[in-house]
Amino acid sequence: MGYPKRKNNVKVYQGNELVERRQELLDKITQGDSFLPDSVLHDDLDLGMLDFVKQNFSVLSDGGQVPIIPKILTIQRWGEFTNTWDFADLDGNPSLPFIAVIRRPDVQPGTNPSLQRTIPDRQQFHYATVPTWNGTQMGADIYKIPQPVAIDITYEVSIVCTKFRDLNKFNQIVLQKFSSRQAYTTVKGHYVPIVLDNIEDNTPVELDSRRFYVQNYRFVLLGFLIDDQEFEVKPAVSRLFLMNEFIQSNNYEKKYLTKNLEISVATFTADGLQTVFSVGETMGILFNVSINGLVQERDIDFYHVALTSKITFVEPPRENAKVTITYYKGRSSVFVDSEGNVRQVSTEYFTYDGSSLSFTTINNIDSVISLDINGLLQEEGEDFDISSGTEITLKGTPRIGARIGVTYLF
């Protein structure tokens, strides 16, 4: 069977390339829940080196794997002891062979070529522009981070054993991995180069002492520090999404009957076509709607859906008619004014019998919301006065038998 002749659709490189590869790398370093990369600090780099050794420097000896001390050894005795007791002898000494990773405590300024040209004063640089939207405001945040700090960390990976063949195997593995003198470990998605610096033999040569080999492989990790404490997030241009509900009336007025309760009276001038009038805010309680002072009946002359801002007339009021809507903005039937007093609403009806123009209410009047005579709204001060706490006096004389309705707070 011959080799296939056609070369179409042969993908030589299996992974992503160019921009896709860059995006893939970027995704790796921002796997967290933010748009910014995670911090890369000394301990992260140490862990990266340790993982690299565990994954790549596995040596078999006498049918078993040479144990690698699972942590980076420091001067703390307890830490050292806890990390070697898995392969300790009866005296508590680590049994041979084993591999240990020891970091030099001194971390030097970095020699990573990609970070050689540094800019002084830790300036912040643009990293990303992240769109924001909080339901009202649309904008963007500018994420800025300083240039990473290049550092060199020196590690000594030591193999302690009693057989020359173990040394050979370890040496072979290391030199194969570092055939180009450097290899890479991955720290939180970042590729960090490791350079093989030196190999030296520290085998103690004494006739009258125990025999073992100690060989040190010195590696330099060309790392960098990224500290999320230095990141900056600043808002950039913000766009405010404003929705305005325009009222189709040129003459819209609004006043407060009583400011401490915000009982509002909105007045519109009809254009003869408009049937829907909006006060621009939710009407919690609608007291009355009038056209040219004549009170309109709900569900007959107009409709209103509770807790909305609109009144819809069955027929459009005549052109230049004065439409008045009296309402309370709050959403409770219990009125509490700004001074904390509980107020209630009451509507009483009287019939004028020709004897007196004064009418006595059951409750002490705090303020009158509306007064109408046979449905025609009267104005306080002009058409009537509150003569005492419970008494209302009309200034004009209505027809005998006229119905007088008073809605008031007490």
Add this chain to the structure above:
Amino acid sequence: MYMSKKLPITRLSKFFSNEDFDFNLQLGKEYLHGDLNMTLVLYRVDTESTDTDAVYAEVGKDQIKFFPPIEFNALVKIEQPKNSSYKNGTVRYLEPGNLTLSVYIDHLQDLGIDIRYGDFIGYPETEDKIRYYTVSNDGRVTSDNTHNMFGFKPYYRTITCVPAQEAEFRGV
């Protein structure tokens, strides 16, 4: 160089004879073997039966072959343990001290054994703990004055042993 015919030792004959030598030796052995009775176990390596690495002549764990172990008596001196580390103060270990044996040549000849460089020796420290050593100096050369009784004839060997790790030897 060993001679085919024996040559009588006549030096010091006016003050010290072979009988005196044997008498002193007997006194010493009675003290060492009878009174002190320091007993050790010798594990002689069977170099012919042991398979070794073709290039480095090393052996793996549990691959050394031994002759049957033999008990013998010797004067035992164990040095103090050394606190050491494999790497710049880390990976510390407490190295047991070296074992120095003084053994009568005559005793070894009686047992028909020789202690050689690389053999293993077990010394029971307690009833349930035995520590193994490997011979780093078999003291075969006894030509010095110390090992000669009044300059008459050598009569004992000083054998230096270093502690053996489990990876090397863990008893038979």
